[in-house]
């Protein structure tokens with residue numbers, strides 16, 4: 336892994352406009368990603384992980400808006416937030432690929448999976464359908480799908496969850512993107528298949544020198560493949576650190592709670608690692624630190640002032656008044 340930066344997100348804010356009010360789903364996120372690095376974004380359900388991922392891809396629903404901040408793509412340092420839709424289409428897939436949380440919202444149910452991969456290849460490489468179909472089968476083979484040429488002729492509903500997810504990975508990496516964003520790529524799969532798919536992903540990342548942003552609520556799988564972990568809570572990053580040191584000595588009370596709950600952080604749980612309660616409503620989050628209603632160490636300052644994300648040493652930043 337070298338040290339050059341490939342993506343830099345600066346004070347990003349993405350809000351949803353709803354009848355209930357403004358949902359501050361991503362509310363001032365700053366982070367960077369280096370070439371060949373894999374970064375995990377971890378947090379409970381509703382913390383804004385997918386909103387962050389979709390903001391980078393500029394694939395947000397109509398009621399969402401990026402209201403502030405920048406997403407710089409290097410080496411040119413182009414700001415994806417300000418790119419025209421046409422220019423963004425060229426970045427999507429070609430330079431940044433994405434594996435989605437729910438395979439069926441992404442795959443076309445009435446199109447053979449091989450053709451769906453071939454379509455992506457043709458779109459980006461401008462090759463003939465015949466060449467693209469051949470490459471699609473090769474990709475499926477590389478993803479260790481047995482009898483790949485036959486599988487390519489099947490429709491999504493004829494494939495198992497693990498196979499479908501491999502097809503989606505094939506589409507995402509078909510154009511050899513520099514960055515791959517994987518949003519809960521294995522959540523819908525059973526544990527053994529999860530491990531296989533993650534192993535495949537890890538292999539590809541290394542082989543192709545891709546950078547990875549892995550979105551997950553499961554800290555257990557992160558240790559396997561990521562160099563760095565950003566912990567998200569209620570639209571903000573509360574701690575970011577190199578994976579090993581985060582596991583070894585978590586600093587933020589929320590991170591400590593999450594780690595206690597490994598490996599069984601269930602999305603629907605109202606209690607994470609002994610931390611009672613639920614994440615706040617992002618229409619009307621608590622004043623001060625957003626974690627204060629659940630924090631076992633809360634003190635007066637936490638109620639009134641929001642802690643900034645402060646670098647505490649070379650590889651770690653924490654947003655907690657206890658650290659300052």
Ligand SMILES: Nc1ncnc2c1ncn2[C@@H]1O[C@H](COP(=O)(O)OP(=O)(O)OP(=O)(O)O)[C@@H](O)[C@H]1O
Pocket residue numbers: 351352353358360378379380381382383384385386387396398552602617
């Ligand atoms: N289309 C939408 N309209 C309004 N609010 C939304 C929309 N999509 C998401 N939200 C809200 O934005 C916040 C962040 O949601 P997001 O889906 O980014 O969380 P997440 O961390 O990906 O959760 P999960 O682990 O369940 O996938 C939540 O409060 C959610 O209810």
Ligand SMILES: [Mg+2]
Pocket residue numbers: 384385386436518
């Ligand atoms: Mg999500």
